[in-house]
Amino acid sequence: MKKFHGAYVAIVTPFIDGRLDEQGLVDLIEFQIAQGTHGIVPCGTTGESATLDFNEHKRVIELTVQTVAGRVPVVAGTGANNTLEAIELTESARESGADAVLSVTPYYNKPNAEGLYQHYKAIAEAVDIPMLLYNVPGRTAINMLPETVARLAEVKNIIGIKEACGSIEQISDLIRLCPDDFIVLSGDDFTAMPTVLLGGKGVISVISNVYPKGMAELMEAALAGDLAKANALHYRMYPLMKALFCAPNPVPAKAGAELLGKIRSGLPRLPLAPLDAGGIEKLRSAMAGLGLI
Template structure:
């Protein structure tokens, strides 16, 4: 498996009574690696980065890097809608020893394409570390357009993009316009398999929190050109993928981890809440079907 390819987990952040559960984080990382995951992505949206303060954010990345200890790549979430804050978090991730960073398109303030370009260019010029862009218009409102991605791909340290637009046409344009070595990974589980078959290299996954081995096998099959194996693995996990977003993420992922005995306290931080009783029961039934409980 090449570096930064395959199934990379958008890792949830464990809390106990609202406070960072450091041992729980270590245990969760070990579960991921034992399951055969290809990389770890702490402090993304699924890691509740929006409600981590700066010290907690830096601590989660530091613990992740130390626990992983080089066994798989660590791509640290360091994005912000303030360029100076994104630079500060990126500098901290580099000090911690992260292999790369993931930087989201600025949210809420709605910059134009030139503003997006200058934002990422400023981060890349300030900190010498491999960077993945992160396009998730469902959360940020705006897209980074394929033409802007192609401009940014000319910057040597901007090596790829997590593309969560849900549009295979747009993903195709990114792949078509960018250099061959530019790494495009899916930003959601549903489009992961087809993204590989149009030239992508993997996924930053939510469902792999719960079943790292299952998602890793889907990506390995797809990257090997085994369309039947990839399709079978995709449909095996598809109902669980759906449930990961039945109520706001990461609530269902954390509840599923609690149900399989991998997390003590599944409550996310407000304003996020855990899944309702009906969703919890659906999760329980699906995990039983998969043989995980």
């Protein structure tokens, strides 16, 4: 499996009494690696990066790198809507030994295409580490178009993108316009298989938090061109993919990890609320359907 190809888990950040549960994170990483996950992505949206303070953010990345110990790549989430803060987090991730960083489009500011280009160019020029862009318009209120991504693909250190636009048309344009060696990863479990079949290289996955083996097998099949197997796996996991978005991410993913017994508490930080009884039942049913619980 080539670096940054396959199923990368957007790993949740476990808390106990509102504080970082370091042993819980270590245990979760070991579970991921044992189940065949191709890479670990700490401090993304699913890792509740928006509610981690700077010291916690840096510690999660540091601990992840130390625990992984080179067994799989670590792509550290280091995005911010303040370019200087994004540079600081990116430099810290590089010093911690991360293999690459994932940098989300600046949220709330709503920069235009030129602002996006200059933001990412500034980070890439300031810190010498491979960077994956991250486009998630449903979270950030801005959609980075393929033309801007293609322009950024020419910047040193910018090697790929996590594309969570949910549009097969946009993903097709992205792959068409960018260089052949530019890595396109799906940012949604639902579009992981079609993205690979269009020429993408994998997924940064939420479902991998509770079913890492399944998503790893799906990506391996799709990348090998085994459409029948990939298709069967996609539809087998589809109910769980839906259940994991019955409430704002990562609330169901954390609840699922707790149901598995992989973390002691699945409670998110405010302003995210815990999963309600109906959501728990949907999640439990989907996980039971896969034999996970």
